[in-house]
Amino acid sequence: MRDRAALFEQIYAASPWPMLMLGPEGELLGASDDRSDAEPAAGDDMPLRDRARHYLGLLRGAVPWLTPQAVDSVRTLASGALVHERLHLRRTEWGACLAVIDRSEMQTPPPADAQTARLAALGFMVAGVCHEVTNPLTSLHSIVQILRAERQPSQELLDKGLNNIAVNVKRILDISRRLVTFSRVGDEPRARFAVDEAVEEALYVVRHEGLMQHVELQRQADAAAVVFGSIGQVREIFLNLLVNALQAMDGRGVLQVATRRNGTGVEVTVADSGPGVPEALRSRIFEPFFTTKLDARGTGLGLAISNEIALEHGGCIELRESGRGAVFCVVLPRAPA
CATH class of the missing domain: 1.10.287 (Helix Hairpins)
Structure with missing residues (x-):
């Protein structure tokens, strides 16, 4: 418990935003303004700990306090003034971190907004x-x-x-x-593109690096699956998933990559014939620096960064049940016609 308290202090000190620490059952483990030297938020009339119930009520998902997400919050102060905030929640080894970013006076264009989201994500990686x-x-x-x-x-x-x-x-x-x-959020403009363009570019990279010489690729494309965003960033998602799948199979096996439209969204599944992800580890795979690899082939950042990119594009990455191997599904919103 003492080690955890010291860890929380490191995160609070490194984060420019108020932070709440949540346990696996949604219990409140700590708040950044619990510290005696913490300065109260400008113009606020309620401690961060007392606002936790309001924030938790805005979260969504099967287990809201453990589902990585970004949501908006609007609160009314005793003075009647409105406080607009953006909540960023990410999984950790103890449960989750919830960063609260005051946006009441922010009138920033999308690139600056994206940069703020990236910096918030980095805050979760400090520990x-x-x-x-x-x-x-x-x-x-x-x-x-x-x-x-x-x-x-x-x-x-x-x-x-x-x-x-x-x-x-x-x-x-x-x-x-x-x-x-x-x-760094690059200067690459966002535009409409067929998601299979990003998939094929990622497949080209792993082929060029000789990672698929003994792998059978089963490919299902959908040219009408169009999304809006940065094709370079979305390509990084698929590249990370493909490399993970090929490493899990030790370069031999069957790799299935399928694209399809699903209502208002687009789904791309990457399935391998490797050993799969043990049930006990499934809840931790998107934590920064967590890895199931026993060697030094990775930093443990690939899935965490890929999930952040998917969230920035309004989507997510899911680990789905499979009879064999691992099945990751990238879900992105379809671009408006």
Whole structure:
């Protein structure tokens, strides 16, 4: 409990917005203005903790307090003034984080709004960043101490030490690059496009990298499945899902990619013939830095970032039940005619 309180303090200190911490049953674990040195929100007349019930009542989903989402809130102060807020909820290892962004005086165009959403998402990753960067740094420190203790280290020890240093430095750089790239909303304009264009571009990349030499691809396209958004960002979603699927199958098996229209939405499913996701881990797969891979092939950020991009486009990513393998479904709203 003490470790969790310290972790919450780190997140509160790093976040520019008020934050609520929720447990797996929707219970309130903490609020950023619980701290004695916390400054009250400008013009507000109610502590953040006392506003939790109002915010929780606005959330949606089968288990609202555990469903990643962004929703709007309007509150009336005792003075009669209206407070317009945007709520961003994301899953964590203890339950969920809920960031509250005051938009009462914001008159920002969509690009700035998207940048705010990206920064909010990064706020949820702070705790994971501290943990993931500390581990390789600790390993690096130990290796350096061992090498320094040896006046004339053997070539074998030197080679092993340098290799370990290279691996840990690469991991830190991978994490840093992914977070920096994600934090920037590019200048790429949003437009209508057939979602299969993004799928085919992602398939081209994995083919070019030789990841599908021993994989049978079963493809079902729908040229009329048109969405609105950034084709480059949507392509990143499919690229992450394809790489995960191919790694799960160790490069051998059957990969099914199907596109279809469903009412007002578009669905693209990516199904593999790998071992699937264990039931006990299904609720955590979209957490930043969480991974089921036992090796160092990824940063654990792919699904988390992909889900953030889908949410920005008004959609989501779902892990669906399957008799075998894993089935991920990207759901996006159809573009208006």
